[in-house]
Amino acid sequence: MPSVSPEVALAAGLAARLGGGEVHGLRRLSGGANMETWAFDWVPGDVQNAAAAQPMILRRLPAGVAGGGEDALLPLDLAVEAALLRFAARGGVPVPAVRAELVAGDGLGDGYLMDRLPGEALPQKLFRDERYAAALGGLAADCGRALAAIHALPTDDLPPALPRSSHGERLGRLQDLLDGFGNVSPVLELALRWLRAQAPPAAPLRLVHGDFRCGNLLVTPAGLEAVLDWERAHLGYPAEDLGYLCANVWRFGRSDRPVGGFGAYGDLLEAYREAAGWAPTVGELHYWEVFAALDWGLVCLTMLDLHRSGRDPSLERAAVGRRLSEAEIDLLLLLEDHL
Numbered sequence: 499m500p501s502v503s504p505e506v507a508l509a510a511g512l513a514a515r516l517g518g519g520e521v522h523g524l525r526r527l528s529g530g531a532n533m534e535t536w537a538f539d540w541v542p543g544d545v546q547n548a549a550a551a552q553p554m555i556l557r558r559l560p561a562g563v564a565g566g567g568e569d570a571l572l573p574l575d576l577a578v579e580a581a582l583l584r585f586a587a588r589g590g591v592p593v594p595a596v597r598a599e600l601v602a603g604d605g606l607g608d609g610y611l612m613d614r615l616p617g618e619a620l621p622q623k624l625f626r627d628e629r630y631a632a633a634l635g636g637l638a639a640d641c642g643r644a645l646a647a648i649h650a651l652p653t654d655d656l657p658p659a660l661p662r663s664s665h666g667e668r669l670g671r672l673q674d675l676l677d678g679f680g681n682v683s684p685v686l687e688l689a690l691r692w693l694r695a696q697a698p699p700a701a702p703l704r705l706v707h708g709d710f711r712c713g714n715l716l717v718t719p720a721g722l723e724a725v726l727d728w729e730r731a732h733l734g735y736p737a738e739d740l741g742y743l744c745a746n747v748w749r750f751g752r753s754d755r756p757v758g759g760f761g762a763y764g765d766l767l768e769a770y771r772e773a774a775g776w777a778p779t780v781g782e783l784h785y786w787e788v789f790a791a792l793d794w795g796l797v798c799l800t801m802l803d804l805h806r807s808g809r810d811p812s813l814e815r816a817a818v819g820r821r822l823s824e825a826e827i828d829l830l831l832l833l834e835d836h837l
Contacts, residue, residue, distance in 0.1 A: 518543030534558045558609030573729035580610040617716040617723040638761025640722035642769030649736040662733035685826040706734035711748040737778040741786020795825030
């Protein structure tokens with residue numbers, strides 16, 4: 499008897515989880531170093547017309563990858579992420595609707611199903627396709643409003659398992675991670691010491707997306723459609739999300755547009771201020787741009803270690819790991835006039 503391909507088995511499992519019907523066009527999407535993302539169309543069993551197919555996304559943790567915990571470089575447990583998406587939707591944040599969580603009896607692993615919305619997330623396509631030119635012109639303001647909505651969500655109602663360390667504790671864990679790599683980068687060590695010395699005053703923690711950037715933003719010609727990939731969400735300082743969006747690594751080569759490679763500081767901060775009632779200064783964002791560059795450098799070191807150790811010898815891990823030098827250059831430029 500011929501063996502069943504993994505895709506066929508996955509399609510059958512998805513159809514069963516959704517209560518019958520047919521799964522059409524199942525395909526794995528590219529991108530995402532920590533999660534598997536599959537797109538498909540589902541035709542319910544009581545619907546005969548294929549035109550009534552519902553576009554859906556499966557977000558799943560690959561076998562052998564741990565989720566959850568306080569380490570900012572590890573993804574959230576996907577059950578927590580699904581609960582967070584539902585919570586964000588109720589608070590008016592533009593996110594895809596979660597349709598179902600996977601359970602152990604499904605045999606599909608850890609994950610959840612959500613609506614597949616229209617739009618484009620890949621920056622290489624967004625920046626080159628004239629259809630998105632007008633949307634990119636207003637995207638910094640869209641991001642300011644979306645971030646204000648995220649940061650306004652009541653923290654008492656957030657999933658209890660969401661990471662909620664103080665900023666000092668987070669810096670301590672980053673130091674431990676850097677120490678674990680043998681302090682192979684004096685530049686990262688310098689940046690971490692600067693971040694400790696210049697740390698902002700303690701303030702109430704809010705929900706922070708943690709990876710808010712082009713690539714995790716779904717955009718249509720009309721503007722921002724949805725905020726995706728909440729795997730690094732945590733409680734932190736709101737300015738972290740704004741500074742992260744402005745980090746050079748997330749400008750994708752368009753350094754003349756400091757907000758995500760598509761906008762200006764003023765547009766982001768003005769829209770955020772109008773929605774939130776306050777906004778950090780460009781100077782305050784600088785601290786979080788340094789933090790984001792250090793974070794990216796540690797991601798690169800982590801990927802390099804996974805490749806060299808043989809735990810994940812994939813080309814993707816090696817390709818990310820070799821970009822450590824980019825993070826070091828960014829940090830030196832950011833710190834040049836601040837030491």
